[in-house]
Amino acid sequence: MIDYSRIDNSLDAFSFCYSLYLSIIYYLMKIRIIVDPDLCIGAASCVTIAPETFALNDENKADVLDHGQAPDGPSYEREVEVTEDEFEKIIMGAQSCPTLAIAIIDEAGNQLYPEA
Amino acid sequence: MKIIIIGGGIAGTTAAEEIRKQDSATQITIIDRENYPCYSRVLLMPYVNDKVEREKMILKKPEWYTQKNIELMSDVEVTKIDSKNKFVETSEGRELPYDKLLITAGLNVRYTPEDKRGVVYFKTLDDADQLKSLIKEAIAQKKNKAVIYGGGFIAMDYLAIFDHYKFDTTVLMRSGGFWSKVLSAHAQQVLKDQTELKGIKIINDVREIELIGETELTGVCALGQEFETSILGVGIGLDPDKAVLSAAGIEVGAGIICDKYLQTNVEDIYAAGDIAEYDDATIGRHIRYGNWTNAIMQGKAVALNMVGEKIGFSMVSSYATNLLGKEIVFIGDVDRTAADEVVQEVADKQNSTELFIRNKKIVGAVIIGDVSKRTEITKRIQNREAVSY
Numbered sequence: 384m385i386d387y388s389r390i391d392n393s394l395d396a397f398s399f400c401y402s403l404y405l406s407i408i409y410y411l412m413k414i415r416i417i418v419d420p421d422l423c424i425g426a427a428s429c430v431t432i433a434p435e436t437f438a439l440n441d442e443n444k445a446d447v448l449d450h451g452q453a454p455d456g457p458s459y460e461r462e463v464e465v466t467e468d469e470f471e472k473i474i475m476g477a478q479s480c481p482t483l484a485i486a487i488i489d490e491a492g493n494q495l496y497p498e499a
Numbered sequence: 500m501k502i503i504i505i506g507g508g509i510a511g512t513t514a515a516e517e518i519r520k521q522d523s524a525t526q527i528t529i530i531d532r533e534n535y536p537c538y539s540r541v542l543l544m545p546y547v548n549d550k551v552e553r554e555k556m557i558l559k560k561p562e563w564y565t566q567k568n569i570e571l572m573s574d575v576e577v578t579k580i581d582s583k584n585k586f587v588e589t590s591e592g593r594e595l596p597y598d599k600l601l602i603t604a605g606l607n608v609r610y611t612p613e614d615k616r617g618v619v620y621f622k623t624l625d626d627a628d629q630l631k632s633l634i635k636e637a638i639a640q641k642k643n644k645a646v647i648y649g650g651g652f653i654a655m656d657y658l659a660i661f662d663h664y665k666f667d668t669t670v671l672m673r674s675g676g677f678w679s680k681v682l683s684a685h686a687q688q689v690l691k692d693q694t695e696l697k698g699i700k701i702i703n704d705v706r707e708i709e710l711i712g713e714t715e716l717t718g719v720c721a722l723g724q725e726f727e728t729s730i731l732g733v734g735i736g737l738d739p740d741k742a743v744l745s746a747a748g749i750e751v752g753a754g755i756i757c758d759k760y761l762q763t764n765v766e767d768i769y770a771a772g773d774i775a776e777y778d779d780a781t782i783g784r785h786i787r788y789g790n791w792t793n794a795i796m797q798g799k800a801v802a803l804n805m806v807g808e809k810i811g812f813s814m815v816s817s818y819a820t821n822l823l824g825k826e827i828v829f830i831g832d833v834d835r836t837a838a839d840e841v842v843q844e845v846a847d848k849q850n851s852t853e854l855f856i857r858n859k860k861i862v863g864a865v866i867i868g869d870v871s872k873r874t875e876i877t878k879r880i881q882n883r884e885a886v887s888y
Contacts, residue, residue: 425819425828425870426541428792441871443819443826481509481541481791483555497555 411464414495415488416447416473418459422484429485433476436463437485445484500525502805503587503597505577507531508540509791510772511603512559513798514805515569521806528570530577530589532604535624536561541791543627544656547634548663556624577604580747582765599805602744602755602763603772603798606737606789611648611708617716618731621653630732634664637729643667646719646728648708650677653734655820655827661732662697662823669700669728671708671721673735676701677822681833682865683843686851689867693825737789739774752776754787759811761801769805771797780813781881782832782862788816815880817873826870831855831863831880838862845869852876859885 416436425443429436437445440457447461465473477485477496487495502518504511507529515527537559545551564571572589579588586596608620619630637643645661647654650672661668674680676687694701702721711718711725718727741751750756750764754776757763761771770777773789775797793816800812818829835841838855845852850868854861854876860883864876 422545424541425826425873426791427817427819428795431792431796431814439874441869443828443870443873479792479795481539482545482551483539483542 410467412470413462413464413490415462417486418445418447419484420444420459422482424482426481428479429476432479433472436473437476500598501596502527502599503595504529504601504603506604507537507571508603508605508772509537510794510798512537513795514601514603514771514802517799517802518806519567519569528572530572530575532576533623534574536571538624544659547627547631547660580743582747582768600768601801601805602770602774605773606739609736609738611733613710615710615712615716616714617729618733620733621656633730642729644728645730646671646726647732649734651734652820655822657732658823669702669726671702671705673705675703681835683853685843685846686853686865686867689851690822693822697823756785760804760809761797761812769801771801777812780811781815786832790816790818815877825868828866828870828873830877833863833865856886861886
């Protein structure tokens, strides 16, 4: 007879190991991205470098996206989980801003850019 | 390998950073005529308006250059490029050899024929410091009048500044309106209405101006009329430094002519940023853009090509500014003389959208007022969308 509960357990164990494996190879980090609409002038360098994270809105200012999406509507601020590659792109997008309108803050609350 | 970069603005600095990312051994030297590390020119206007601190404008601290092992020679001009023997001569009398040379020197402002204390230009941090001190001085002496000479992007910055300080402002334009070679009559009217709303005086078709005052500016004379002012903000165009470039055999048009790889006609010499007039595949001709995003993206692209890759640069470039609150966006190729047709897509009292068509494709656009279609139009240009106007 097949013991289904054991299969379930082993599946759980498998999915646990698999998600652990995924989080190791795609190490995810949580960051907060904030655009200051008073500083943003619509130069759109962030949009060019990190289009999955920044998009111009009707006011000609950069909205923050979560992987191309805007859950709960448009916003100038968002917490997103990103891979290291994605993080690098977002930082480059922030660094490219000629008015320093984009701030990036890590999970511990440290401002990664611009340097305080 | 030795790489010399002439010009330490955002294009040259981005290129240096990207070259260093690719290769830790290359010797990189940036030669810059100004006396500062890389700073944001886009912040000059907010800086004059006391909205941003001076040190915040500096994007790269001196330590950054040390950490990245990039030599920055400030306050030095390149006086000669010997492209045959591959070295540059500097204003200090040094001869610096290169294997590859990148020119990101930007353009030089066009000056008025005469000068007096009170005449300012608006390109560098020193210019911004000068303008700021003249404004404070004028306010202390209860002189609150300003004159602007020119009707392009720099005029927008001067207007924002003089409006912020509540100066009584007159704009002297050499033509019939703002960007008269680019905009339709309707678009120019929308901008004119905006200036009238804000109480700005506009004088058109000014061919020449005369400065009044002994040593210090007290007024400007144009078309027989005298305009009292202690400050004249000039923004009448930019030109490449033709003498040095042409002597090196580098082909120069409105900028340095280069191919889609940002390589000039001279071997091992590249150009990027405001000075590069490059072959843009998206719009199908050579074009020069003078904006921040373009300079960054070209800096990255040229760096990769200089270290051995072969990446054709293509980007739908755009300029965003505003005239005292009225949004203005130029996208792609907006040369009216190079367009087959210009279609006025939106024309109402507050707004104007013009599409520039060539070979039945949209190659450029100017949006004034409601700019919500900016992303959509940019994509249409990017996708080389065929149109049937």
